Amino acid sequence: MSAGMGVEGDTEGRVVWAELKRAAEEAAPVSAADHLEELRNRLQVVGFQARVCSAPRRDVASMRVINPEVTSLTEIVYAAQEAGQWHFWWSWAEKIAPVDEIDAVTKRIAHVLTPAGRPEL
Template sequence: MTTVDRSEAMDHLERLAAQLEAHSFQVRLTAPAGLYPRLRVINPMEPTMAEDVLASSASDGEWWYWLSWAGRIGHASDVVTAAERIASVLHVIRR
């Protein structure tokens, strides 16, 4: 991942983090050296329910959110839908 890609991934994850925090999820954004940046999303009512989310561009240049186990969540331009899908994975839908 290039420096530019890494920076753009962080930007997408920061937008998603803000959306999830607005719905009371706990989030932690990390950027380990040599690895893709990731957003740890935690269900505050059941802290053992957590997922790592990545942002990555596809071969066509479009950015997507992914669960750590390679499950595509949604397009990075649709943060609201991505947050809803993450909430459903964590068994909590907040509206």
């Protein structure tokens, strides 16, 4: 096996999958827009409209989220790193949650953008 790929195999040529996964993660750096696109897809599934606004920098991007039933309910969400870990942030610079808690983030945004008295997710 190629040592340059960061992949190892046992004596029978089977790949050690943890090494392969690590090599793939190192080869494909993730941007703020990538995280927001994933969140956008989740929010659209539950009925919200969202548009990612990318910046030339890969480390910060924003997304406008709108409740299409009540278009005055809108929010800007950011993805950015803090201490080397990616998080989603509210527009007032309060952390929502780490990007790996995307289901919880989706529910929190839906809660904020759902009018009182209407059922949530």
